[in-house]
Amino acid sequence: MPFITYLSGLLTAQMLSDDQLISGVEIRCEEKGRCPSTCHLCRRPGKEQLSPTPVLLEINRVVPLYTLIQDNGTKEAFKSALMSSYWCSGKGDVIDDWCRCDLSAFDASGLPNCSPLPQPVLRLSPTVEPSSTVVSLEWVDVQPAIGTKVSDYILQHKKVDEYTDTDLYTGEFLSFADDLLSGLGTSCVAAGRSHGEVPEVSIYSVIFKCLEPDGLYKFTLYAVDTRGRHSELSTVTLRTACPLVDxxxxxxxxxxxxxxxxxxxxxxxxxxxxxxxxxxxxxxxxxxxxxxxxxxxxxxxxxxxxxxxxxxxxxxxxxxxxxxxSSHCSSLLRSAYIQSRVETVPYLFCRSEEVRPAGMVWYSILKDTKITCEEKMVSMARNTYGESKGRYYLTLSKVSPF
Missing domain, CATH: 1.10.220 (Annexin V; domain 1)
Incomplete structure (x- = not known):
């Protein structure tokens, strides 16, 4: 049955009449153009005129479904069921801002798993263009408003090439809370935390300043919650720009x-x-x-x-x-002209104001950690390549997200 016919039937039966209004719901139908004459599906049998194109209902007020229920007991039960389904996978109850899991909602390790731990999405920072030695990565905090609490993010980075056994060489693991925010990281790595368009959303960043030119690097990130669970991995594989030449x-x-x-x-x-x-x-x-x-x-x-x-x-x-x-860099080095330039790019450098007790990392919430941030600058030298003077093209790092 066409959608517009269905609406017409409802109006005819006076199911949406003034004396039987449904709270929070309003239906309006208007014609927005016509189907093209070449469309045979739009023609009604026995009539030459075309049926009007239906329009989706406009939402003029957003309210939770349970507010449409008048009975208080039913409303609370419906609200509890909706909250459990949305925040606790339907396997627990919402208590304040966390999930109390049912006895059946435990994993093989004995950890409650009714509140899912979302996968963070690792990406290149849009404000810092990768160079031959500098790469900046960022991700949005995945801690939901209700449910699991993120205590840390673990970032692994390693150089991958034909001489490296990727199974044996694990690279270096960095704890965002224990290594980077606490200041135990080297001068080659710095951590930052900022806010997106919504103040409640945190964006974490890590900048690497001492990578090797024309190197293939694999960066892997996962979240750890206060119960010790690990999220799914997020990976970015990147080849840094070619070595600089004068x-x-x-x-x-x-x-x-x-x-x-x-x-x-x-x-x-x-x-x-x-x-x-x-x-x-x-x-x-x-x-x-x-x-x-x-x-x-x-x-x-x-x-x-x-x-x-x-x-x-x-x-x-x-x-x-x-x-x-490499073959990639050798082709660029055959360019008729190569120009050098240096640009200065700002980045955030953050440190924790509090000392996290040893062995208690799972019981600390990263979002609640008090940090002090300052803006610093990093100089990034680049080569641009061209076939004629005044016309140059910039080579970007090759990125493969997974």
Missing amino acids: DNKAEEIADKIYNLYNGYTSGKEQQMAYNTLMEVSASMLFRVQHHYNSHYEKFGDFVWRSEDELGPRKAHLILRRLERV
Whole structure:
């Protein structure tokens, strides 16, 4: 039966007439355009005109369902059932702001589980763009208004590469309350807490400032409640930006190496060229090679001239360092122009004002922890890559959320 026909039937039967109004419910129906003539489903049999398109009822007042019940006893029973269903999975009663679980609502570990512990969602902070060494993560506090109480968040981070056995290497675990807010963390990691659009909602953040460039990192987060339960894991996998290079310096080194290779190369000049090329990073060496071949390849490419001037052994020690540059970064390092810039980004640095007693972490509520926060600044150097001067593109870190 079409929805509008149903409403018409209700009105005809005077089920919504003035003398039988249902408290808190108002129905209005109006025409909002017509169905297109090509739609055969909108045509009524035997009539050419199109039936009007029904509109969803407008909500002009939101009230709990149990307020529509007049009998006080029934109202309280309905209210208790609704609260239990919404906050305690229907397996317990709401007492103040927590759930008293039924005897049947305990897990295999003997812990009450009628009040679900939501999964936090880990994400990149929108205010701090990742760089080659800095990554900022954040998540919204998952503690509900009624039910389970979050005591801590555990953040695990580890570098993942082809040389690492991810099953054996667990990385580093950081307790947001015990390690970061208490100040036991290093200067490379800082924790913060702010509020979203709604003051009651807390947003937690952690900034890592000492990561390795072009490294694949896996960050995992889970919540711990006051009863020791763990939430489901939330994971973000991210590759940091490529290592920084000074393009002007790389071009100067390429010119210097050409001058040392040009003509007769003495032992002193050979050693100077070798030392110069071994002192720069692998990414800078790749860029030096790019500039050398761009300007002087007609006199012999960089690899051939290095082997000829320095000998196979020293040339091999230099050139094998180029293998450390990933295919992703090597393609960027072949760009015609590379520009460097430094920006300063603010972040929150928070510390707890109280000392959490050892062994009592499960009985403390993180949201109630008194903290002091201050805004600090971190300098982030970046490279932008382009095929012509004045037209550059910025490389972003690769992120894979799970």
